[in-house]
Amino acid sequence: MKLSAFLCSIFSGLLLWLAWPTMPFTPLVFIGLTPLLYLTEKIQHRGKYFGWIFFSFLVWNVGSTWWVGNTTVPASGVFANSFNALLMSIPWLAYKNTRRRLPETMSYFALIVYWLTFELIHQTWELSWPWLVLGNAFAMRPGWIQWYQFTGASGGTLWVLLANITIYQVWKRSRIHDFTWAQLFRSEIWKPAAVILLPLLCSVFLRPTPDDxxxxxxxxxxxxxxxxxxxxxxxxxxxxxxxxxxxxxxxxxxxxxxxxxxxxxxxxxxxxxxxxxxxxxxxxxxxxxxxxxxxxxxxxxxxxxxxxxxxxxxxxxxxxxxxxxxxxxxxxxxxxxxxxxxxxxxxxxxxxxxxxxxxxxxxxxxxxxxxxxxxxxxxxxxxxxxxxxxxxxxxxxxxxxxxxxxxxxxxxxxxxxxxxxxxxxxxxxxxxxxxxxxxxxxxxxxxxxxxxxxxxxxxxxxxxxxxxxxxxxxxxxxxxxxxxxxxxxxxxxxxxxxxVRNGDLLSKGAVIFCILLLVHAFISRFIPGLRHAENNS
Missing domain, CATH: 3.60.110.10 (Carbon-nitrogen hydrolase)
Structure with missing residues (x-):
């Protein structure tokens, strides 16, 4: 398991780096987090889990923003990349903990809520660093994200998370049920395809109004x-x-x-x-x-x-x-x-x-x-x-x-x-x-x-x-x-x-749900019936 954990961790970091501007492999962002979803299910020890998650985000940060240390004080880059990887690990630690209390579908929802809340906080406090907001992955593909006029970059973050979760679920079910390729395409592939293609289709019909x-x-x-x-x-x-x-x-x-x-x-x-x-x-x-x-x-x-x-x-x-x-x-x-x-x-x-x-x-x-x-x-x-x-x-x-x-x-x-x-x-x-x-x-x-x-x-x-x-x-x-x-x-x-008129409604909504999840986590400590056994499959 140690070797497979290492491979999953470094593979996830490399995928996210390769998907990031100005690398040309943007679609890889739709699978870049799937190895971390696998690690969440398979690694029970919280310390080891944190270590592998942190290592993955460190690879992504160093690969994408190593240049922040290209200054008169190179140590500043080491601190910035390490500290940001640490902060990115927190939503995943919360997600890992949530899986012990909530059903699988709700725990995926919690992961989305935690990450959107993290990105919002990381844009508002005085240690802000929104450079690696997941929605920024599509900066070189403006034709894909014309709908950002409604959601802002957090809509892209939601898109990335939903795609990774859906693709991981398809892979997981294909292993459990041993689908043939025909069965896989007929009953499963349409789900991630819809998640990825619908926003692209929306962009085709969304264009700015003509200039005056x-x-x-x-x-x-x-x-x-x-x-x-x-x-x-x-x-x-x-x-x-x-x-x-x-x-x-x-x-x-x-x-x-x-x-x-x-x-x-x-x-x-x-x-x-x-x-x-x-x-x-x-x-x-x-x-x-x-x-x-x-x-x-x-x-x-x-x-x-x-x-x-x-x-x-x-x-x-x-x-x-x-x-x-x-x-x-x-x-x-x-x-x-x-x-x-x-x-x-x-x-x-x-x-x-x-x-x-x-x-x-x-x-x-x-x-x-x-x-x-x-x-x-x-x-x-x-x-x-x-x-x-x-x-x-x-x-x-x-x-x-x-x-x-x-x-x-x-x-x-x-x-x-x-x-x-x-x-x-x-x-x-x-x-x-x-x-x-x-x-x-x-x-x-x-x-x-x-x-x-x-x-x-x-x-x-x-x-x-x-x-x-x-x-x-x-x-x-x-x-x-x-x-x-x-x-x-x-x-x-x-x-x-x-x-512009309404602001980042997705992130604001995520903050509300994050508070509710934290309240649920606190109450569940005292009411055993609220706990849900973690799915270790």
Whole structure:
């Protein structure tokens, strides 16, 4: 049994890795969890069971996201992959325990509930890492998931779990009843086939509504290709970097341009005070450029800093200067035009351990422990800025997700629910080099386009910059690690999808059922009649 457990464990991890973007074997995700279902039935010792489940998820995490350790602190990747594999094991431990109390069908339902609840929690707490949400497996197959406009990525998670459970049940019954191939196809195969094919069939008939020609706008996307390690955060090169941005922008902008989009931390990589932004030489240089294109606006990433007065609420994450003044740095997005009004959006979904020390309000002494990736060290602030970058003249509202934020389905949907008609992703994916990290990040933006039915304009410092239409199709993806600029036409789309209006109903429902299952588990300890013998077949 030990050898078969090892093979099942590693086989499951390898299948999930091979199914993950940007690997081409997406359909393997429909069987990637079946070896774990087998282990759940066959291994009775909880410690051994946990070990094999954890090992399987570790293989998946390392195979798919090993690149998180491709930084100045490689140990961070070891911790991230191990910790995430540990968290993924918890729903399966709960499922194993539930099989002792509930019938088999109900225990499968419990597994779905536990996993959906886990994924929701993993997107909302300060140790969030939704990169491996099961529904993200289909990012490279937008034609399969047009129905995400109703369910979001959690619908894909449900699809994966149902397919694995159904396929495993077919395999299990075929062994018990010794079906012939004819009997198997006639009485069993239709079940997993229906689970897999029905969502695909729905996608054939679901497409975004046509764009309104009157709402089309011209954009210019800039990919400067500035090395984040050796160049970007060097103070002496600041104005040279701005000159590069302006040169690339002017090479593509024209009278039809309404937005020029620059990547994350393009401005002030070492910080600038928000109350002094209009006086910064970088902003003045941008406004001189915009005099040639007065209808255009620049949307750009920046590192900004905010001072807090002696009155009013000061965030627990704020720092203090020597004179006692409280302040915070922010990973920001700015909208700059020819007026003196600069709109400032603050990134909220921060990368744990890089931009955020989790629960720093309780562990203030750890404030400076966030990894140093240049510029401001320590945690960034999470105090809200503006929600949307507004442009009344063109009837456009932009939700400017910064880097990691574009991975969060609910967060993006909430922003669109505030009235966004266009999505922008500004990012710097150069930290992890030429790995799957930047490619996966690009693919996930395609899911956000489908969920919200919005155009996505993506500017990445080292790539891959692109435009994505509301059906999730890529347009003009630029080569990685190359300087580039291109123009595109997108559409401001004010309509909202079911998912945007109502949120993640599947996960919210799962949380309710998870609570009920936990209450049942607690009560069953005292009422033996509620217990159900585990099926050990």
């Amino acid at each position: 020609p009157a709402r089309k706008i011209g954009v210019v996307v800039v990919q400067p290709n500035i090395d984040p390690y050796d160049e970007k955060f060097t103070p002496s090169s600041t104005m040279q970097q701005i000159e590069k941005f302006i040169r690339l922008s002017e090479s593509q902008a024209d009278s039809n341009t309404r937005y020029i989009v620059w990547p994350e931390t393009a401005l002030f990589p070492n910080g600038a005070w928000e109350h002094q932004l209009n006086y910064q030489p970088e902003v003045q240089a941008i406004r001189r450029m915009l005099q040639r294109f007065p209808k255009a606006r620049v949307v750009t990433g920046a590192v900004t800093m905010k001072q807090y007065g002696s009155t009013g609420e000061i965030p627990a994450s704020a720092r203090r200067m020597e004179d006692g003044t409280s302040w915070e740095p922010f990973n920001s997005a700015l909208q700059i035009d020819t007026s003196q009004n600069i709109q400032v959006y603050h990134k909220y979904e921060l990368v744990p351990g890089v931009e955020l020390t989790p629960y720093v309000r309780y562990l203030a002494f750890m404030q400076t422990l966030a990894l140093d990736f240049g510029g401001i060290t320590g945690s960034y602030g999470r105090t809200p800025g503006v929600t949307l970058l507004t442009n009344p003249a063109d009837s456009v509202n932009i939700f400017p997700t910064i880097c990691y934020e574009s991975v969060f389905s609910d967060y993006v949907a909430d922003g669109v629910n505030q009235g966004a008609s266009l999505l922008m992703v500004i990012t710097n994916d150069g930290w992890w080099g030429h790995t799957d990290g930047h490619r996966q990040h690009l693919q996930y933006a395609r899911i956000r386009a489908i969920e919200t039915r919005k155009w996505v304009v993506r500017s990445a410092n080292t790539g891959i910059s692109a435009v994505i239409d509301p059906a999730g199709n890529l347009d003009q993806p630029q080569p990685y690690w190359q300087e580039a600029a291109f123009k595109a036409t997108v559409t401001s789309r004010p309509e909202q999808t079911f998912y």
